Amino acid sequence: MKSDYVFQRNSRADLPLALSGDGCYLYDDKGKAYLDGSGGAAVSCLGHSDEHVKKAITEQVQQMAYAHTSFFTSNQAEKLASRLAHAAPYDISRVYLVSSGSEAVEAALKLARQYFVETGQPNRRHIIARRQSYHGNTLGALAAGGNQWRRRQFEPLLIETTLISPCYVYRDKRIDESEEAYGVRIANELETEIIRLGRENVMAFIAEPVVGATAGALCPVEGYLNRIREICDTYGVLLIFDEVMCGMGRTGALFACNIDNVVPDILTIAKGLGAGYQPIGAMLCREYIHEAIENGTGFFQHGHTYLGHPIAAAAANAVLDRLVNDKLVESVSKKGQYLKNKLNECFHDHPNIGDIRGRGLFIGIEIVQDKQSKNAFDPSLNIAGMIKKHAFSEGLICYPAQGTIDGRAGDHILLAPAFIISDAEIEMLVEKLDTTIQQTLQVK
Numbered sequence: 001m002k003s004d005y006v007f008q009r010n011s012r013a014d015l016p017l018a019l020s021g022d023g024c025y026l027y028d029d030k031g032k033a034y035l036d037g038s039g040g041a042a043v044s045c046l047g048h049s050d051e052h053v054k055k056a057i058t059e060q061v062q063q064m065a066y067a068h069t070s071f072f073t074s075n076q077a078e079k080l081a082s083r084l085a086h087a088a089p090y091d092i093s094r095v096y097l098v099s100s101g102s103e104a105v106e107a108a109l110k111l112a113r114q115y116f117v118e119t120g121q122p123n124r125r126h127i128i129a130r131r132q133s134y135h136g137n138t139l140g141a142l143a144a145g146g147n148q149w150r151r152r153q154f155e156p157l158l159i160e161t162t163l164i165s166p167c168y169v170y171r172d173k174r175i176d177e178s179e180e181a182y183g184v185r186i187a188n189e190l191e192t193e194i195i196r197l198g199r200e201n202v203m204a205f206i207a208e209p210v211v212g213a214t215a216g217a218l219c220p221v222e223g224y225l226n227r228i229r230e231i232c233d234t235y236g237v238l239l240i241f242d243e244v245m246c247g248m249g250r251t252g253a254l255f256a257c258n259i260d261n262v263v264p265d266i267l268t269i270a271k272g273l274g275a276g277y278q279p280i281g282a283m284l285c286r287e288y289i290h291e292a293i294e295n296g297t298g299f300f301q302h303g304h305t306y307l308g309h310p311i312a313a314a315a316a317n318a319v320l321d322r323l324v325n326d327k328l329v330e331s332v333s334k335k336g337q338y339l340k341n342k343l344n345e346c347f348h349d350h351p352n353i354g355d356i357r358g359r360g361l362f363i364g365i366e367i368v369q370d371k372q373s374k375n376a377f378d379p380s381l382n383i384a385g386m387i388k389k390h391a392f393s394e395g396l397i398c399y400p401a402q403g404t405i406d407g408r409a410g411d412h413i414l415l416a417p418a419f420i421i422s423d424a425e426i427e428m429l430v431e432k433l434d435t436t437i438q439q440t441l442q443v444k
Contacts, residue, residue, distance in 0.1 A: 021048025024418050024425055026397070034392070037429045038399035042212060042245045042362065042416035045272040046322055053277045056318035060311050069307045076313035083320055084282060087254055090263040094290040096283040096300075097308040101244030101270035102136030104281040105206075108266045109140050110302045112204040112238045115289050118296035121236075124203040127159070128193050128237075132166045132215040132407070133208060135242050144206050147214045148407025162197065164189040166211060167220045170355040170366065171374065171405065183224030191231045204238040204266075209256040212245035215404055216364025216412030217357050225262040238265040238289075244281065245362075248272030248319075249329035250416060252336065252360035259359065265289060272323075278315035328419045336360040338423060339415065342430045352441050361419060366404060367411040367437075376409040383411040383440065390439040396432040 002017055016028040024047050026034045036044060046053065060076060067074055081095035096111075098104050109127065116124040127144050129135070135145040142151060143158035146166075151158065165172065165186045173182040194202050209225065211218035232239040241264035246256040250272055253259050257267070266289065270281030293300055306312070323329050340356060340363060347353040347365070354368035367383055369375045377383045384400035391398050404410030417429065 023047045023049060024421050032395060034395050034397050035425065035429055035432065036397045037391075037415050037417050037433070038397055039271075039416045039418055040276060040397070041271065041399060042250060042414070043271045043274075044276040045249060045419050046275040046277075046319060046328070047418040047420045048276070050275070050277070050318075050322065052322060053275065053315055053318040056314045057277060057311055060314035064310055067310060068305070070303070074308065074310040074313065076310045076317060077308035080313045080317050080320075081282075083317065083324075084269075084284060087324070088267070088284055089255060089258055091287045092263070092267060092284050093287045094285050096285075097313060098270075098281045098283065098304060099279045099306045099309065099312065100136075100281050101242075101268065102138045102141045103304060104244060104268035104270055104283045105136045105141040105144060105242060106138050107283040107302055108206075108240050108242075108268050108285075109144060109204070111266060111283065111285060111289065111293075111300065112240065114301060115238070115292050116203060118292045121200070123200050126197050126202045127161045128190060128197075128202065128205045129161055129163055130166045130207055130211075131163045132168070132218070132404070133163075133206075133211060133242075134214040135206060135208075136244070145214075146407075147403075149403050162193055164193055166215060166218060167224050168215065168218055169221060170357070179221040180223050183221040184227050187224050187227035187231065190228060191235070194231070194235045194237060199235045199237075202235065202237050204240050205232055206240040206242060208242045208244075208246060209260065209262075210246040210251050210359055210362060212362075213399065213401055213414060216366060216401065216414050217359070217362050218364070219357060219359055220260060222260075225257070225260045229262050229264075232265075240264060240266045240268070242268050244268055244270040245416075246359075249323050249332055249419065250360055250362045251358075252329070252333035254323065254329055256359075273316050273319065274312060275315075275319045277319070278309075278312040280309070280312035280316050323419075332360040332419055335419070335421060335423075335426070336363065339363060339417075339426050339429070342426060343433075346430050346434050347437075350437070352437070358415075361415075361417055361421070363415040365413040365415070367413070367441075376405055377411060379403075379408055384413075386440045387411070387413060387436055391432065391436040394432045394436055394439075396429065396436060398433065398436075 131146040133146040247269045274280040355366040384402040387400040399414040404412045
């Protein structure tokens with residue numbers, strides 16, 4: 001039953017009513033099936049009907065629904081924090097449970113600032129990020145990102161952040177340089193910006209190891225993140241990795257940064273941690289940062305009502321059972337390669353498919369007006385919006401976005417299906433996407 005009282009994200013959209021979910025599919029109230037090719041926004045890594053997770057939620061509801069973290073901790077929160085800390089790289093050993101990715105990034109930024117205040121470096125306040133990035137929609141997280149469309153109207157409310165180049169091989173690598181040389185060149189922009197701002201004034205550099213919604217699964221070249229880590233160490237700048245979208249197995253490892261073997265100081269996760277069954281996220285940090293707070297004021301000056309929610313933590317523990325104990329993460333790279341192979345087979349000679357990229361089950365497809373020149377379509381054509389519309393009519397949920405190149409021009413599709421997707425469903429996804437692109441671009 002639909003009403004006129006929900007404040008929809010798009011007040012002009014006539015959305016179908018989702019009634020049920022099963023495996024990789026969602027069903028509306030008219031019985032139409034939608035293959036969830038993007039997991040919503042890279043959330044539903046276990047599909048929509050995982051019995052183990054549903055059982056864990058039910059059992060926790062029966063035992064205890066809520067206990068405020070200023071009064072109590074809980075078994076589920078303690079268990080989840082322990083598991084995440086033991087799985088995280090190097091000495092990342094402290095876990096702050098929140099309810100979303102934006103909250104996790106807010107917590108990360110506040111912790112970075114408080115760390116420097118506690119350690120006698122109060123001038124460190126500047127954040128450096130990358131163009132074509134996205135770190136959340138609260139004001140602090142929005143300010144830290146480089147998604148121009150989302151930022152534009154709220155610009156007067158945002159804290160100052162400076163932006164350097166993304167690692168965007170498809171468009172920005174020069175013909176005369178290797179990928180490694182390109183990576184070093186653009187990583188060095190961070191050092192230039194730190195020096196410009198004054199090393200004593202820079203607090204943190206934040207980046208998605210694999211860029212998600214804003215630029216469509218941009219992957220770092222070999223050596224790029226190592227050089228970023230080296231620069232941060234040289235100037236005493238905290239390195240924050242935002243793995244809200246690319247973490248929790250999405251790119252083929254539980255923590256995306258493990259693939260590049262680079263350890264951040266602070267790390268954020270969400271989306272796949274709850275797999276859509278409960279809203280939950282986490283901010284993790286290295287032990288020395290926690291020690292600075294513990295040995296200083298002893299109080300992290302930050303908090304939300306639903307921190308460490310027992311039901312959300314129970315769901316996340318059950319999700320980890322499936323990802324780790326049942327080894328679903330181990331299947332991601334193989335399934336992702338199968339998806340990429342099928343996409344390349346289908347679109348290899350397509351004049352409007354410029355680039356197919358990504359890691360694991362996190363794939364971006366960049367749409368261009370002309371494959372040779374790489375020119376983008378006129379933004380007024382709204383290619384991304386039309387792809388979403390036609391895909392939906394075909395019973396496919398994908399995640400198209402506009403502004404891939406500079407916040408205005410460029411279109412891409414993001415694919416992030418559930419880790420349980422079968423080969424047959426991957427083939428169906430590609431077939432539906434092929435039909436969608438033909439309908440949108442009128443290519444026969």
